[in-house]
Amino acid sequence: MSANPYxxxxxxxxxxxxxxVFATAEDEGLQLLLIRRGGEPFRGQWALPxxxxxxxxxxxxxxxxxxxxxxxxxxARLEQIGAYGRPDRDPRGxxxxxxxxxxxxxxxxPVRGGTDAEEAAWFxxxxxxxxxxxxxxxxxxxxAMLRQRIRREPIGLxxxxxxxxxxxxxxxxxxxxxxxxxxxxxxxxxxRFDVLKELTGRRQTGHQRPAQLYAxxxxxxxxLQKQGIDFEC
Numbered sequence: 237m238s239a240n241p242y243x244x245x246x247x248x249x250x251x252x253x254x255x256x257v258f259a260t261a262e263d264e265g266l267q268l269l270l271i272r273r274g275g276e277p278f279r280g281q282w283a284l285p286x287x288x289x290x291x292x293x294x295x296x297x298x299x300x301x302x303x304x305x306x307x308x309x310x311x312a313r314l315e316q317i318g319a320y321g322r323p324d325r326d327p328r329g330x331x332x333x334x335x336x337x338x339x340x341x342x343x344x345x346p347v348r349g350g351t352d353a354e355e356a357a358w359f360x361x362x363x364x365x366x367x368x369x370x371x372x373x374x375x376x377x378x379x380a381m382l383r384q385r386i387r388r389e390p391i392g393l394x395x396x397x398x399x400x401x402x403x404x405x406x407x408x409x410x411x412x413x414x415x416x417x418x419x420x421x422x423x424x425x426x427x428r429f430d431v432l433k434e435l436t437g438r439r440q441t442g443h444q445r446p447a448q449l450y451a452x453x454x455x456x457x458x459x460l461q462k463q464g465i466d467f468e469c
Contacts, residue, residue: 249321249330253299254286254371256335256378257311258361258412259342260395266361266411267342268375271306271353277327278368284375285353286333299336306353308345311338312394317378325370335374337381339394362414379414386412389461390431393452401439401447402426429465431457 257269270282285306289298296314304310317335325331347356359365364375385391386409392400395408406422426432433453438446 247330249332250326250328251289252286252331252333253289253295253302254284254333254335254374255299255303255314255338256284256317256375257303257309257338257340258378258382259340259358260408260411261342261358264342264360265407267358268361268364269307269309269347270357270359270364270367271349272355272357273368274349274352274354280354281368282359282365283368284335284371285356287352289334295334296336299334305351306349307347307356308350309343309347309356311340314338317374317381320370320374322370333374335378337378339382339391341395341397361411382412383414387467388464390429390457390465390467393454393457399435399437399439399449399451401449403447405450425467429460431460 255269259267259269261267269285271285273279273281273283285303286299287302287306289295293301295316299314300310314336315338317337319332319334321332323330325333342358347358349355361375361379364372367375391412392405392408396404402423405426406417406419409422410417431453432450435449435451437449439449
């Protein structure tokens with residue numbers, strides 16, 4: 237008698253987890269983390285970090301493992317975007333992938349390729365190379381999710397240094413939305429939410445007047461995330 241009494245006549249598709257990692261860097265706009273594939277299919281092409289889920293592995297754990305193995309990077313949080321299962325999306329056979337999103341401040345330490353990734357690198361999100369599989373679609377959906385999210389909850393806690401200027405915060409919103417914002421209106425709206433604390437220090441940029449530094453009021457920020465906002469830019 238079989239050790240497993242439950243047998244199915246249906247074929248079993250493979251399952252992968254892919255990670256869309258967006259980051260901000262000083263005066264560089266929105267960045268995206270990619271790896272250069274070291275094996276077939278699409279050997280030598282750029283792709284999202286990711287790989288196959290083990291039989292005894294949780295989806296979230298698999299995404300974090302693959303991301304760390306292929307890039308050396310481990311974000312604090314991953315959020316599921318969705319599932320992608322077009323029958324012809326992978327030339328190896330029937331492969332369904334679960335996509336995850338991470339928003340981070342770009343780390344000072346360089347990323348590095350590992351396991352089956354020849355290389356890992358950050359790219360400007362609006363200047364990506366040709367991508368393997370259907371990863372362009374995953375990225376497009378992740379950006380759409382980010383644009384929706386930015387209008388209903390505050391962002392920036394994971395994307396900015398502890399002390400920042402309103403110009404830096406505005407740059408994060410502009411990068412996420414992919415469009416410039418009116419400086420006066422942005423500042424009026426963001427200050428209205430009462431999630432920022434004025435700090436004693438100021439930041440000097442070039443020959444401009446030193447700018448006021450702010451920090452997030454973490455308790456107020458978390459409350460507003462749960463409550464939701466209406467940030468129509």
